[in-house]
Amino acid sequence: MKALESHKHLVTAALMIATVVLAILYQVNDNTEQKETAPTYSIDRFIAVDTCGGCHSEIFAQWERSTHHLSHTDTVYLGVSDFLREGLKDPDEIKEAEACVKCHTPIGVITGYPTKSSDDRSKIPELAQMGIQCDYCHSATAAHKMYNNGLIIEPGHGEDNPGVKRGPFKDSESDYHETAYSKFHTNAEICGTCHNVKHVVFDTDLETTYTEWKNGPYYSDDLKERVTCQGCHMVQRPGVPATGSTKRPLNPGQAVDDGPQREHIFTHYFVGANAYLPKLNGDEEKSQMAIARLENTATLGIDKTQLDHQKLIIEVKNIGAGHYLPTGMTEMRQMWLEVVVKDKKGKTIFSSGVRDNNEYLTADTIIFNTVFGDGKGNPVENIAKAREILKDRRVPPKQSLFETIELPPKKLKGGKVRVTLFYRSASQKMLDKATGKDKHRLPIIKMAEVQTRL
Numbered sequence: 001m002k003a004l005e006s007h008k009h010l011v012t013a014a015l016m017i018a019t020v021v022l023a024i025l026y027q028v029n030d031n032t033e034q035k036e037t038a039p040t041y042s043i044d045r046f047i048a049v050d051t052c053g054g055c056h057s058e059i060f061a062q063w064e065r066s067t068h069h070l071s072h073t074d075t076v077y078l079g080v081s082d083f084l085r086e087g088l089k090d091p092d093e094i095k096e097a098e099a100c101v102k103c104h105t106p107i108g109v110i111t112g113y114p115t116k117s118s119d120d121r122s123k124i125p126e127l128a129q130m131g132i133q134c135d136y137c138h139s140a141t142a143a144h145k146m147y148n149n150g151l152i153i154e155p156g157h158g159e160d161n162p163g164v165k166r167g168p169f170k171d172s173e174s175d176y177h178e179t180a181y182s183k184f185h186t187n188a189e190i191c192g193t194c195h196n197v198k199h200v201v202f203d204t205d206l207e208t209t210y211t212e213w214k215n216g217p218y219y220s221d222d223l224k225e226r227v228t229c230q231g232c233h234m235v236q237r238p239g240v241p242a243t244g245s246t247k248r249p250l251n252p253g254q255a256v257d258d259g260p261q262r263e264h265i266f267t268h269y270f271v272g273a274n275a276y277l278p279k280l281n282g283d284e285e286k287s288q289m290a291i292a293r294l295e296n297t298a299t300l301g302i303d304k305t306q307l308d309h310q311k312l313i314i315e316v317k318n319i320g321a322g323h324y325l326p327t328g329m330t331e332m333r334q335m336w337l338e339v340v341v342k343d344k345k346g347k348t349i350f351s352s353g354v355r356d357n358n359e360y361l362t363a364d365t366i367i368f369n370t371v372f373g374d375g376k377g378n379p380v381e382n383i384a385k386a387r388e389i390l391k392d393r394r395v396p397p398k399q400s401l402f403e404t405i406e407l408p409p410k411k412l413k414g415g416k417v418r419v420t421l422f423y424r425s426a427s428q429k430m431l432d433k434a435t436g437k438d439k440h441r442l443p444i445i446k447m448a449e450v451q452t453r454l
């Protein structure tokens with residue numbers, strides 16, 4: 001018995017030592033991860049999008065005027081980026097406000113210009129202004145961290161020596177560039193490292209799309225069950241919204257104009273929910289595709305059993321998005337409920353979420369969003385000041401949220417309830433403040449509606 005006891009101590013001691021060693025190793029590893037080791041490349045190592053488009057014309061046409069293409073020239077982004085820097089004095093807040101370029105013009109940052117958001121934009125090389133582009137994504141090999149763009153890039157040496165372009169094929173050949181199969185490109189991590197955004201000093205989670213997906217039902221250890229970002233967003237095409245609630249059929253075709261016929265070509269529209277930006281840039285099709293996504297994302301329900309008790313219980317279900325609804329810049333995006341209750345005579349006895357003449361939402365609106373705070377419980381609009389999350393009320397994938405409204409003590413019988421779920425890419429009020437009143441009037445998309453007689 002004694003021998004066994006001491007044996008047990010030995011095992012415990014060994015385990016403790018192992019844990020300490022592992023912890024130290026992890027610490028070291030973590031420290032190297034924290035370091036921003038991105039080397040600076042000369043800009044001429046990258047190849048212009050037009051060159052890629054010369055052979056991959058269909059893919060180019062899909063990517064053109066996507067928000068990835070526009071990420072650095074997007075007037076909404078530029079306006080907001082400038083607005084957020086105004087009047088900041090705290091060096092930690094300034095650091096965040098200067099860090100936008102890392103994702104919005106990634107080639108610019110790794111080639112040395114711009115290094116911060118306030119740098120003179122007219123001096124940014126044209127190639128870097130093309131946003132998140134062909135040669136950037138197809139030179140990626142891995143990610144060293146899953147937030148704030150941790151992509152590791154191995155570009156070629158420019159037009160005359162293009163190097164390796166990595167992608168999903170195991171058997172592709174091109175006379176122009178080398179090709180290589182890259183498992184990394186077939187997984188969500190290539191997207192997730194930019195679609196997870198943290199405050200560079202305070203560590204506050206500003207965007208968590210990848211994490212929401214990773215912890216949700218579309219992720220599975222079984223590759224056959226897993227639906228990656230690409231599985232929805234790079235399957236979508238006009239007429240095929242490819243959401244969680246609609247079919248996601250293969251897209252047979254060719255990756256190059258005279259290339260081999262393939263059973264699936266991943267599309268490059270990269271449409272999310274932005275119905276404004278593509279249209280503003282002359283691309284009606286992508287705006288329509290965003291609307292098609294939003295119309296296949298959510299359902300609404302009313303619990304009729306509680307209406308007798310003057311309680312209106314509304315169910316909002318996320319049936320289509322692979323992450324929370326909404327996701328991304330959720331302090332700015334607006335998804336809200338418009339509720340109108342009328343009595344027998346058609347007179348409105350209750351309403352909420354109805355817009356005023358400026359298209360602004362009233363304070364009583366039920367809105368699914370994120371609100372950041374200054375660390376002392378006061379809400380802040382500027383993400384540079386985001387020291388805490390005060391509110392995060394959004395709908396997880398394949399789940400429902402319930403909202404209860406206490407209706408006024410009035411006779412409901414014979415009346416009508418209408419509940420509508422709306423989406424727009426930003427708070428109109430916030431955008432007016434950032435870019436000037438009436439500069440951008442955002443489209444409002446009806447995602448779902450339910451009506452019932454009382």
Ligand code: HEC
Pocket residue numbers: 049052053056059060061063064068132133134135137138167168169185186187190230231234255264265266267268
């Ligand atoms: C945001 C990153 C990103 C950008 C930008 C991008 N691609 Fe892709 N591309 C991918 C990923 C990821 C895949 C593979 C998807 C998978 O296997 O799940 C892919 C696949 C491909 C393929 C293989 C055929 C297919 O579509 O399945 C080609 C060819 C290609 N891309 C060319 C281009 C060209 C040309 C451009 C610019 C017009 C471009 N890509 C822009 C990420 C990107």
Ligand code: HEC
Pocket residue numbers: 074076077078080081082084096097098099100101102103104147148149193194195196197198272274277327328329330383384425
């Ligand atoms: C780690 C990468 C990353 C960084 C850093 C980053 N963004 Fe973004 N940004 C994104 C992603 C991803 C989206 C798309 C998410 C969405 O659609 O909600 C986005 C979208 C936006 C949009 C919406 C554009 C539109 O037309 O609707 C604005 C505005 C924006 N970012 C501003 C900023 C500002 C300002 C900063 C710096 C303070 C910044 N971003 C830093 C990744 C980043």
Ligand code: HEC
Pocket residue numbers: 047048051052053054055056134135138162165166167168169170171172173174175176177179180181182254255256259260262
């Ligand atoms: C001269 C024509 C030509 C040009 C220019 C060109 N490609 Fe290709 N590329 C091809 C051909 C041909 C294939 C093979 C297609 C196939 O097998 O279906 C290919 C395949 C690819 C693949 C798939 C690789 C794989 O193994 O999965 C990617 C990614 C790709 N190209 C990216 C690019 C990018 C990025 C550029 C611009 C820097 C570019 N290509 C420029 C002809 C070209």
Ligand code: HEC
Pocket residue numbers: 188191192195209210213218227228229230231232233242243244271272273274293294296297320321322323324325326327328329333
């Ligand atoms: C099951 C399908 C599905 C998967 C998987 C999926 N998405 Fe989405 N995504 C959608 C739908 C539907 C929308 C439109 C509704 C919304 O805004 O959430 C959307 C919207 C978006 C938006 C725009 C959000 C906004 O409101 O501006 C971004 C950005 C995005 N997805 C990125 C990603 C990334 C990155 C991944 C992988 C980590 C991913 N998505 C996985 C279906 C999917």
Ligand code: HEC
Pocket residue numbers: 067068070071072074077103104106132149190191192194195229230233234270271272273274277290328
């Ligand atoms: C280098 C960083 C980066 C990478 C890598 C990246 N994205 Fe994005 N993505 C962005 C930024 C930044 C935006 C917003 C641009 C804007 O609107 O100004 C965006 C926008 C989007 C949108 C449109 C959102 C909307 O509201 O309409 C979708 C969808 C999307 N990305 C999906 C993907 C997918 C899928 C992948 C992986 C194949 C991916 N992204 C890889 C940075 C990135």
